[in-house]
Amino acid sequence: MTSLGLLRPVRGVLILAMAFQGLAAVLTLVPLLALIAFTGAWMSGEPAPGTVVLLAAVGGALGSLGAASAATVLSHRADADLTRQLRARLVRTIRDLPVPAVTGQGAGRIKTVLHDDTGALHHLVAHTLLDVTALVVTSLVGLVALALLDWRLALLAALPLILGVGCFARAMRGSAAGFAEYAAQQHRIGSAVVDYVRGLPVAKVYGGAGGARSRFRAAVTQFHDFFSAWSRRTSAATTASWLVVAPGVTTALLVLTGALGLHLDRVTPTALVAGALLGPAVSAPVAVVGPRIQAIRTGLSALGSISSFLAQPRLTWGGAAPEVGGALRLEGVSHRYGEDEVALDGLTLELPTTGLVAVVGESGSGKSTLAGVLARFFDPTQGRVLLGDVELGELSEPGLYERVAYVFQDTGLREASVRDNLTGGRTVPEQDVIAAAVAAAIHEEIQALPRGYDTVLGEEVELSGGQRQRVCLARALLRRPTALVLDEATSALDPPTRAVLMETLTREAGSRLVLLITHQLRTVTHADRIVVLDRGRLAGQGTHAELLEGCAAYRRLWDSAASPSAWRPSMSAAAPRKDS
Numbered sequence: 001m002t003s004l005g006l007l008r009p010v011r012g013v014l015i016l017a018m019a020f021q022g023l024a025a026v027l028t029l030v031p032l033l034a035l036i037a038f039t040g041a042w043m044s045g046e047p048a049p050g051t052v053v054l055l056a057a058v059g060g061a062l063g064s065l066g067a068a069s070a071a072t073v074l075s076h077r078a079d080a081d082l083t084r085q086l087r088a089r090l091v092r093t094i095r096d097l098p099v100p101a102v103t104g105q106g107a108g109r110i111k112t113v114l115h116d117d118t119g120a121l122h123h124l125v126a127h128t129l130l131d132v133t134a135l136v137v138t139s140l141v142g143l144v145a146l147a148l149l150d151w152r153l154a155l156l157a158a159l160p161l162i163l164g165v166g167c168f169a170r171a172m173r174g175s176a177a178g179f180a181e182y183a184a185q186q187h188r189i190g191s192a193v194v195d196y197v198r199g200l201p202v203a204k205v206y207g208g209a210g211g212a213r214s215r216f217r218a219a220v221t222q223f224h225d226f227f228s229a230w231s232r233r234t235s236a237a238t239t240a241s242w243l244v245v246a247p248g249v250t251t252a253l254l255v256l257t258g259a260l261g262l263h264l265d266r267v268t269p270t271a272l273v274a275g276a277l278l279g280p281a282v283s284a285p286v287a288v289v290g291p292r293i294q295a296i297r298t299g300l301s302a303l304g305s306i307s308s309f310l311a312q313p314r315l316t317w318g319g320a321a322p323e324v325g326g327a328l329r330l331e332g333v334s335h336r337y338g339e340d341e342v343a344l345d346g347l348t349l350e351l352p353t354t355g356l357v358a359v360v361g362e363s364g365s366g367k368s369t370l371a372g373v374l375a376r377f378f379d380p381t382q383g384r385v386l387l388g389d390v391e392l393g394e395l396s397e398p399g400l401y402e403r404v405a406y407v408f409q410d411t412g413l414r415e416a417s418v419r420d421n422l423t424g425g426r427t428v429p430e431q432d433v434i435a436a437a438v439a440a441a442i443h444e445e446i447q448a449l450p451r452g453y454d455t456v457l458g459e460e461v462e463l464s465g466g467q468r469q470r471v472c473l474a475r476a477l478l479r480r481p482t483a484l485v486l487d488e489a490t491s492a493l494d495p496p497t498r499a500v501l502m503e504t505l506t507r508e509a510g511s512r513l514v515l516l517i518t519h520q521l522r523t524v525t526h527a528d529r530i531v532v533l534d535r536g537r538l539a540g541q542g543t544h545a546e547l548l549e550g551c552a553a554y555r556r557l558w559d560s561a562a563s564p565s566a567w568r569p570s571m572s573a574a575a576p577r578k579d580s
């Protein structure tokens, strides 16, 4: 579908609105035409049709008001319908996009598309199309009416129009690239603003050294330089196009020539009056069409931007239900961000169905990318991720997330009650909610909130980072998943709380897979299996003792691990588990 195809759902209403606007433009000229007829009759000594003129003036004015109002109502209805439909489609698209496309720079693009581009469409659909219709119809009808009375005066009236269009076309030469650059620069400023606002705390501390602030300043300066140069290049031709079609110029031209023609008996008094009244209506639209053209271009570019946003590759889901007891497996999984950045490199791994598995590796070794492909936040660029014998993409979305739960370091909580955050709005027995919160060591702190489990997060209270992580863990436990994947999900906890949670996770690992991605090597030495990643490759896997013995990458990590954690496996946590 071309970007104009996005307007298809409201095409009918828009055409009707433009028809009403065209009618309004014609009716606006009716009083002038009646006045011309009156003047002609009066000057030639015929009985002047005063009542007809009066009726035409009133009828034309009222009719044009009515038609213009109908056009405005219709165009605004079309705009409201279109905006609602497009925003719904955009929200569905955002929901299905791979996560990296909606975070970081992607967030800036979403803001542009949802806010700026749909705003630019409002101007195009609700206002600009009607304005341009009115301008074109007024100009054409005025020209035709004048031509019927005196074709020479009509040609004269068309002269400023032609010159004005010529100057304007000259001003617009090469403007497609200029408008594209204008849009790109606006987008750059938008992204820089998002980046700057996100980095504000850093910028406050580090002042001018904050890269985001410099990027924002550079984007604004660059835009200013570009826009000044563009204006300088086009201002002479644009000003000339405005001057040449100024109503006074056209009127003077037609009155002087018409008077001369009258003197020479070549022009009738009626034609002279018609020229003076209709001439400005013929050429004046050029003066106001410039900003409208820019609005049309901005609207069309917004349509293009929305259309390409909607066309982005999305994650699609199948309908398969996950096999009961299926293990998570990776077969030759590689993932690249962009052209060069290899984050995972031919990773083949079969995870057990129960037990505590830790994933460790140096910073940048691909741990979070592994969590991302397991969570199907995005698909790997190569290879397959399976649950049992079914690829994740063939599963239904609820099928995957009911079976496999994820807790991430910065997993967001919604502005909703603690209970709703935990249950996701589902009806869950109260004792299950409490049991999950107890297991995640957060129950007592929730009870101490102003309205306990009914307290609205973000509105009534702000939780600390560690509390948020524990609420997220409780939410995951409440699902009773067969696999629980945690990416640095205990990073914000103090050692005693982390110790309690490690007890919980170790206990949970007795009946499900708990995959713990962590930097804190010393908290997972008791894991049933430790997977070591090194520059996206599998460097080794086994128990702590086996890896110390046979995996150089693990030994390096172990040697560089800082201080021992407060937690050691307790007798209860060390209960035997079966590995697959």
Ligand SMILES: Nc1ncnc2c1ncn2[C@@H]1O[C@H](COP(=O)(O)OP(=O)(O)OP(=O)(O)O)[C@@H](O)[C@H]1O
Pocket: 100, 337, 338, 341, 342, 343, 361, 362, 363, 364, 365, 366, 367, 368, 369, 370, 519
């Ligand atoms: N969104 C992204 N865009 C581009 N490159 C990325 C992105 N996310 C990660 N990378 C790159 O992919 C590689 C692996 O990153 P990843 O975050 O998976 O490693 P990690 O082991 O989790 O690191 P850390 O322990 O520091 O969190 C790194 O080189 C990183 O720079």
